[in-house]
Amino acid sequence: MGLTKSWALSLVLLGFVLFDTGFSTPLKANETWGYVDVREGAHMFWWLYYSDSPSASFSQLPLVMWLQGGPGGSSCGFGNFEEIGPLDRDLNLRKTSWVQYSSVLFVDNPVGTGFSYVDTETAYATDVATVASDMLVLLKNFFNERKEFQKVPFYIFSESYGGKMAAAISLELNKAVVKGSLKCNFAGVALGDSWISPLDSVMTWGPYLYTMSLLDDNGLGEVSAAAEDVKQAVNQGQYLKATALWSVTESVVEKNTNGVNFYNILTQEPEDSVTGVGYLSLLARRHIGPLHRQSLSELMNGKIRKKLGIIPKNVTWGGQSEEVFGSMSGDFMKPVVDVVDQLLDAGVNVTVYNGQLDLIVDTMGQEQWVKRLKWAGLPSFNKLRWMPLDDPVSPGGTGAFYKIYKNFSFYWILKAGHMIPSDQGEMALEMLKMITQQD
Incomplete structure (x- = not known):
């Protein structure tokens, strides 16, 4: 469909540029986006924001990849404009954007999600193994094309089913880094309200x-x-x-x-x-x-589509999301607790964080599978008392609790549901800084 080359038609937008698509708020962050053909007939869309910190260059700050849930939820749409991107759904600057403290890579994953698309029904992913394989193709392209990020600490943050995918992706990524087939400074994975068990x-x-x-x-x-x-x-x-x-x-x-x-x-x-x-x-x-409410869908298929300029005419943002969910339905209820164990045993930094008010992935359930980990450090982790974190919105109050032992940490985020950055943006930002060692 005219996008046979990796990173085809990738664009870079310099900061403080106003667009004729109706944007009234200039971005401080540089941006770039494009497609990667991860398999024949499977095209994955990505969108990168370079960090816009006034005190450090992007090369001095981490790179965070954000993975949405579903499967079929769009990182480039919901994660970007509803949670952690530089602009909100109304295209106003977000005060709690993660771009202040890291470069952020949004990926519409699995293929068929958001602006990602497939040419045939047989190209949809049916399990997390395929999802991980596809993402490894994208990441190899990313770090080969943008060598400036190869030494920058790279973290994968996730939400909901995105956490299940993130665990599988992280395991394959770590293997590739150890093997030397992919050059990056993989620093850890964070599983937010994740469908692990x-x-x-x-x-x-x-x-x-x-x-x-x-x-x-x-x-x-x-x-x-x-x-x-x-x-x-x-x-x-x-x-x-x-x-x-x-x-x-x-x-x-x-x-x-x-x-x-x-x-x-x-x-x-x-x-x-x-x-x-x-x-x-x-x-x-x-x-x-x-994750595809009408107002967000209108934004993505209107101003954003026009701004991006590379979306094929027959591709609608979110148009294949139900097919993505359906194709993964046989894999949906399978646990990946063993994958988390493998990550911990391999020395990968693993963080679990969960919202107090979430039901779909309630904290009680998260604690149960964590307590069944076979990781050697679990007994010592369990003996620790959790520590309170000050609420950045209400100083003196408690915004969260956390425990850290070696390469495993758990954050209990208070007054937040499933979408923690949406419910408690300031607290999520503080957690990001702690996990990426900026506090």
Whole structure:
């Protein structure tokens, strides 16, 4: 489709340039973007912001790659304009942008997500192994083309299903770095509200909601029974069935909580009426839909598309997201706890961080799989008492707790749901600085 070369039509925009696409806010950060053909018929879109720190050059600051969840959520869209990019959805400067302290690489991953696209249905990824393989192709291109980043500390930050993908990607990346087939200074991976052990999340939904007074005894019984069905399917290795039963369990939760928001239990969003669709379409709309709200979709397919100038005419931002989710459905409920163990054993710095108000990946479930790690340092980690972090918005109050032992750390972020940078931007920024050793 005219994009057969890696980094084809990549553009660089210098700072303080105003665009004729309606942008009223000039960016301080330099930008560049493009496509990489990761496989035949599979084209992955990326967008890089160089850091805009007034006190240090980009070469003195880390590089962060941000991976969105779903699968099918767009990093270049949601992560960029709703969470950590230099501009918000209204194209105003974001005070808590991560670009202040790092260069940020957004990647629409897996292929078919956001502005990434495939030429045929057979080109969609069906498991995290393929996702990791595709990303390694992109990263090799990135660090070969931009050698100035080869010595800069490189971190992978993630959210939701992006964490599951980040774990798999990090393992393959570390192997490639050790082998010498990829040159970069891989410094660690951060797993935010991540789908590392799906069953641990589902099995703790009932107890979590019950302790938060969002379920009564009858509701707890119904949610727990539905979760047990998911557990049975997972234990039998029937992962596609488990995904379907996961959808059923979500419906049971919604019925008994009067529609609790899975992404933040203190906010309530009425579910759009959806009839005549299969459970995969329902799941995609439930969990990809919030990442593709109309206002963001209009921005990405309007001003942003015009600004980028390289998006093929037949590609719509988010147009293949449901297909991405559906293609990964057989892999969706598989755990990757063993991958985290391998990362820790290999000496990779691993961070887990979670929002207090998140339901879909509740902190109780995260703590359960962490406690089952086989990592040799776990007993010493468990003996540590967590330490409080001051709330940057309300000095004197507590914004988070954390524990660190050797190459593993855990951050409990208070007053935040699934999308921590959106809910607690200042606290997320402080966490970023700690993880990347800027504090």
